[in-house]
Amino acid sequence: MPMPELSRERPDVLVVGAGNAALCTAISATENGARVLMLEAAPLEERGGNSHFTGGAFRFAYSGVDDLLKVLPSMANEDLSNVDFGSYTEEQYFDDMFELTQYRTDQDLCEILVRNSLETATWVHRQGVKLQPGLGRQAYKVDGKFKFWGGLALHIWGGGPEMLKALYTAAERRSVRIVYETPAVALIREHGRVTGVVAEHLGERVEIRAGAVVLACGSYESNPEMRARYLGPGWELAKIRGTRFNMGAGLNMALAIGARPYGNFSGCHSVAWDINAPPYGDLTVGDQFQKHNYPFGLLINAKGERYLDEGLNFHSHTYAKYGGEIMRQPGMFAWQVFDAKAHPLLRGEYRIRRVTKAEANTLEELAPMLEGVDPEAFLRTVHAYNAACTSDVPFNPNILDGRSTKGLAIEKTNWAVALDTPPYHAYHVTTGVTFTFGGVKISKQGEVEDLYGRVIPGLYAAGEMVGGLFFHNYASGTGLMSGATFGRLAGRSAATFARAGAIAPAPA
């Protein structure tokens, strides 16, 4: 779209970004009667931000199969007699959020997230996003039956790419326009109210006025300078799992007009990620550089030592925190080591072509293949671990089985099984950052607050831009749910605000 035309647009709601949170914002704003324009920093072929890279885990509360049928009515036609979905109540969701964030999650935001999660999942499905049972990811087959261990019964079919395809189609159907390669660079605030943004296209600046502005343009994870500044020294060296476009522009723009920084600024979501993955996400590989099945093996550092309890909890409760632990190891890497017994439990991400792997028929042969690791120390560690494994509790991957080692300085407290069956295989990983936790403070209506807790009229935020939900750790599948919930909320509030107030006049 030519620049002069863009400056004359004057939508009711201007959405900055075009990932999951932004699209949910845009759709919701149109449902509430607004004309919407979206600005996206990326070119068309790289659109969708981190949302494109997701595997599609989607966390919502449900009290049983009847609730799942609300989200996925077609499931009624499937034979699921060998599947036990159990339930995941709002109380369990709250417990997970409280426990994982060490009781720091903002109570109001958490309440909005959890209490609306089933309804949000249903709404997302209504927009054309397809879901499917997360068999093999959140439930393993034991004695012929899949049993879910809670929280992620349904995944988004086709992951991020398919979810986005559906949301883009829904937005287009509602005449939402998206302008690519046009990052917002500043907010326009007049007489206290946000009345638009300054955007940039091919080096040209343009002012775009709007009834309300919603920032849904990710966090600062892609920006090495901001990572080092907020997360700490060394974090500029971490790999980025997703988009290269989340440079913290939204946060900087908001802080520049006095928005309130909020949440765990030195915290982020980060996971074990293939050591040879590129610096930013690869759209053709998606999330497959991740390696999430360490609870069924051992984590070994350069000193040949274990450095944490691999079996502390299900991976969905530890993976987002354990990624950061790799940063604290010498050389910022680790090896995940398994024997043949674990092989059937490993997800597809361990079988991709671009994987950094070592394999051998004995532990002695494997030891020198683990690049960067002290081989003697590695063998001592595995032998001590094997000797500390007990067999009085049966191994069960679907529950916290309590099968623990006995007598190690760092016990493995669940799924502790000796590494004794060849072939042995190991995967070389470093830290991959997913997204950063710090953001802006929003009200219960999705309005951005200023330093002193007053609402900044006309400014809203959603998705990774929102601070205060996640601290220290994260429950998998909450990022997409947060984006959809707070996007929907921001879209509704921004549309209502824009329709109530006159749009500021265009510059002369």
Ligand SMILES: Cc1cc2nc3c(=O)[nH]c(=O)nc-3n(C[C@H](O)[C@H](O)[C@H](O)COP(=O)(O)OP(=O)(O)OC[C@H]3O[C@@H](n4cnc5c(N)ncnc54)[C@H](O)[C@@H]3O)c2cc1C
């Ligand atoms: C590999 C990977 C796997 C994941 N798996 C899951 C999962 O299974 N389940 C889950 O719930 N979450 C998952 N997540 C997290 C989830 O992707 C994010 O929490 C969520 O998608 C963030 O949505 P968002 O809309 O806030 O940000 P994004 O989807 O990142 O969208 C932000 C958009 O803003 C654009 N932008 C940035 N700056 C500007 C600017 N100045 N002007 C205009 N546009 C701008 C970006 O280009 C981008 O399109 C995963 C993330 C990654 C990276």
